[in-house]
Amino acid sequence: MARTRGSVGAETEKAIRKAAVELIAKHGFEAMTLRDLAEHVGLQPGSIYRYIATKDQLLVDIMAEHMETLIAAWRAADRPDADPRLRLEGFVDFHIRYHFQRQKEVVIANLELRSLTPDARRACVGLRKTYEGELRGILEAGITQGFFSPTDSGIATNAIISMLTGVCFWYSPKGKLSADDIIAIHKRLVLGGLSGTPRGEAKIIPLAAGRN
Amino acid sequence: MARTRGSVGAETEKAIRKAAVELIAKHGFEAMTLRDLAEHVGLQPGSIYRYIATKDQLLVDIMAEHMETLIAAWRAADRPDADPRLRLEGFVDFHIRYHFQRQKEVVIANLELRSLTPDARRACVGLRKTYEGELRGILEAGITQGFFSPTDSGIATNAIISMLTGVCFWYSPKGKLSADDIIAIHKRLVLGGLSGTPRGEAKIIPLAAGRN
DNA sequence: CGATTAAACAAACAAGCGTTTGTTTCTAAA
DNA sequence: TTTAGAAACAAACGCTTGTTTGTTTAATCG
Known part of the structure; x- marks a missing residue:
């Protein structure tokens, strides 16, 4: 046996990526064997090297591509001139929805940073900071415009991202609640937390009705 | 060479644990070599087996002990009969403070679940659920008593835990903000989010002043 | 002091790892 | 129909891994 009938490189490459994402998300990058990966794709171990440079590079590719796609998708969805409260709602909506449909990539991007070489890690951390910067911008705009109560925007950004990303780790589509519910x-x-009323004061959150 | 002068088993065991926690937190369980661990403790690889049954068991011990200590510490700090809002504040305070001083164990407990054998994982997930159940109980009490706006307590529990635990991953004592600030x-x-005002309504959070 | 046990070493083990090499088979353009 | 290249196999490479075994040295206790 050698080349299998009907095999096409582009398809094999996608199959490898998909299987890799699945295996890494399930067992972790270090625990995934190239032999295991090959078997899932129906190849011999060595054949993988027609499609990847190295095992490490495979991880880098998966992570970087995911982060870049994420950022681009958000920027296409955002309306930078809108009301910060609406933008924030949009961010929550986008983030959770996007992360639901890429649950495995998200798990990888969040758990496997330490499996990267220092250079690659720096690059991926940079991309992550870029994405977080988008949320931070919204928070700062909202604070400046008086919609959110003043707080450290960096901390709040981290806290919110942690909360929203955490969903990917415990959400199951089989649960009783729909994505919309969540x-x-x-x-x-999120919005309640940001309008965090200083102890004992009254608080009003007026927001244009009629939009989801 | 054989037994080194002044060596005591109990101390060696602690040194192994400490080094293991450090290495696992930094590089991940699969990436940590027993040879690497041995070197950090100043032992030969084989000597470790006087103190551990197997590499897997070492991880199980670390995780289970951490979770059990965490639960016990919280139960000692909680005042189950107090106002749910105070209990919730207490939980936030406890959780963050405790996690700050055990940052590495927390990282392990959250990232290495998948490196456990199915049995061990079930056990650790059970302990985690027990801990989360404590928070959930507070939320439900608060909702029942009308202090928190009604919501799915399970989802809210997960969201809050994600947010609070996330701190361990990005907090650095060298930052400009103190633990108290954070x-x-x-x-x-958290409290603002739970009193989440339905759109456009007014909201009051009365809480006994004078505490922290 | 002498015997026993605790604590470590030294050396190897089989298995598995990522990766490379050379070859074989299929596909498609000439 | 021949031929160049694409896609895979088969087999091995050197190395590292978790773990075991037998031995040696230090402490302890009667």
Whole structure:
């Protein structure tokens, strides 16, 4: 046996990527064997090297591509001139929805940073900071415009990202709540938290009705 | 050479544990070599087996002990009959403070679940659920008593735990903000989020002044 | 002091790892 | 129909891994 009938490189490459994402998300990068990966794709171990440079590079590719796609998708969805409260709701919606449909990539991007070489890690951390910077911008705009109560925007950004990303780790589509339900709950948690009323004061959150 | 002068088993065991926690937190369980671990403790690889049954068991011990200590510490700090809002503040305070001083164990407990054998994983997940159940109980009490706006307590529990635990991954004592600052910010985020005002309504958070 | 046990070493083990090399088979353009 | 290149195999490479075994030295206790 050698070349299998009907095999096409582009398809094999995608199959490798998909299987790799699955295996890394399930067992971790270090625990995934190239032999294991090859078997899942129906190849011999050595054949993988027609499609990857090295095992490390495979991880880098997966992570970097995911982060770049994520950032681009958000920027296409955002309306930078809109009301910060609406933008924030949009961010929560986008983040959770996007992360639901790429749950495995998200798990990898969040757990496997330490498996990267220092250079690659720096690059991926940079991309992550870029994405977080988008949320931070919204928070700062909202604070400046008086919609959110003043707080350290960096800390708040981290806290919110942690909360929203955490969803990927425990959410199951088989649960009783739909994605929409979960998004709604998180919108309330986030927006409520930011308008965090200093102890004992009254608080009003006026927001144009009629939009989801 | 054989037995080194002044060596005591109990101390060696602690040194192994400490080094293991450090290495696993930094590089991941699979990436940590027993040879690497041995070197950090100043032993030969084989000598480690006087103190551990197997590499897997070492991880199980670290994780289980951490979770059990965490639960016990919280139960000692909680006042189950107090106002749910105070208990919630107490939980935020406890969780962050405790996790700050055990940052590495927390990282392990959250990242290495998948490196456990199915049995061990079930056990650790059970312990985690027990801990989360404590927070959930507070939320439900608060909702029942009308202090928190009704929501799915399970989802809210997960969201809050994600947010609070996330701190361990990005917090650095060298930052400009103290632990107290960060705790205060998170208290606001959590309590504010739970009193999440339905759109456009007014909201009051009366809480006994004078405490922290 | 002498015997026993605790604590470590030294050396190897089989298995598995990522990766390379050379070859074989299929596909497609000439 | 011949031929160049694409896609895979088969087999091995050197190395590292977790772990075991037998031995040696230090401490302890009667």
